[in-house]
C-alpha cells in the first residue's frame with residue numbers, strides 16, 4: 014500500500030488507531046443496557062437507545078462533527094472534507110441490540126467509525142471528501158420488523174410510512190417510539206426523497222460466526238451476504254379440553270405448528286451448505302396446560318446465498334403448510350415480512366480491504382456474511398463493503414459475545430486506511 018495522499022499532506026501508510034481509546038469507548042457504551050451476564054439489552058427506540066444515541070452524538074460533537082438525524086431516526090455524524098460538495102465516504106452500523114445481545118454487534122462498527130474520526134483529527138489529516146459515521150435505526154428487527162429498518166428506508170427497500178407504522182408486541186409504533194425519545198429527525202430518510210448518496214460505504218463488524226477464529230484469520234474481506242426471507246405464521250385450530258377430546262377429533266394448532274417448526278429445519282438442511290432455517294419466536298393461545306391450543310403464532314427465518322434456492326425454500330415451506338393444514342384440519346396463514354436477495358459487495362472496495370489488510374501484515378479471508386447488515390441495503394445506493402473480525406467461539410446474539418482488543422483495533426485500522434484512501438482520492 015503506497016502512501017496516502019490526503020488534502021493536507023501525504024502520509025505514510027498504514028495509519029494506526031488508538032486501540033485503548035476504542036476499547037474504552039466500547040466498554041463505556043456497553044454500560045447502557047448492561048445485563049448481569051455481561052451483555053447488552055438495548056432494544057431499538059427505547060430510552061436506553063436514546064441514552065446510547067446521545068452518548069455517541071456527544072463523542073462525535075467533541076470530535077468536531079456536525080450531526081444530522083433523518084425522519085426514521087438514522088443519525089449521520091459528519092467530518093468536513095476539503096471539498097464540501099463531494100459525496101461523503103461513509104461508515105457505521107447500529108447500536109440497537111438483541112434482548113440478549115452483546116457489547117460488539119453493531120456497536121463496534123459505529124465506534125470504529127468514531128475512532129477513525131478521532132485519529133484523523135489527531136494526525137491532522139484533512140481528506141478531500143467529507144466522512145460520515147452512521148447510526149442506522151433498528152437494524153436488529155427484534156422489537157420492530159422489518160429488520161435493518163433505517164438503512165432499508167434509506168435505500169428504498171420499503172417506504173418511510175411502512176417503517177413508521179410498524180408496531181411492537183405492545184402495539185407501540187415506530188413513529189410513537191421515535192417521538193418519545195425525540196429522535197424523529199427532519200432530513201429526508203431515503204435517497205429517493207433527497208437523502209445524500211455516499212461515494213462509498215464501509216462497515217466493520219464482528220463475524221458472528223466461527224470461521225475466522227477457527228482458521229486463525231484476524232480479518233475477513235466480506236464479499237457478500239446471504240439473502241433472507243422472514244415469515245410470521247399463524248396456525249388456527251380450535252381450543253378444546255385436553256381430557257374429553259379424542260385425539261382424532263382435535264384441531265390442535267400446536268401439533269400442526271410443530272410440523273412446520275420441524276420443516277423449517279429440514280428445508281434448510283436440504284439446501285446446504287448455505288441454507289439456514291430458524292424458528293426464534295412462538296406464542297401459544299390460550300397457553301394453558303390442559304387446553305388444546307387453538308392458535309399458535311411463530312416466526313421463520315430462512316437464508317441462502319442463492320436467490321433461486323431461497324425461492325425454492327419458500328415454495329417448500331408453503332407446500333408443507335398446505336399438507337399440514339389438511340392433516341390437522343387447521344388454517345395456516347403465512348405472511349412474508351422480510352425479503353432481500355443475496356448481496357454481492359463492490360469488488361473494488363473489497364479489493365481495497367484486502368490491500369489494506371496486507372499492508373497491515375495480514376491476509377484477509379474472503380467470507381460471505383450469514384448475518385444481515387445495514388451495508389446490505391446501503392449497497393443498493395453506492396459501492397459498499399464490509400470488514401469482519403473474529404468473535405470468541407463465533408458466538409453472537411448472546412450476552413457472552415466477546416472480541417479481542419487487538420482484533421477490534423486491527424479491524425478499525427483497516428477501516429481507517431480504507432476510508433482515508435477513498436476520501437482522499439483526488440477528484441477525477
Ligand code: HGY
Nearest residue numbers: 152153160383384385
Ligand atoms: O438478523 C440478522 O442477520 C441481523 O443480526 N439483524
Ligand code: MN
Nearest residue numbers: 118119152386
Ligand atoms: Mn449487527
Ligand code: MN
Nearest residue numbers: 111118153410
Ligand atoms: Mn445482530
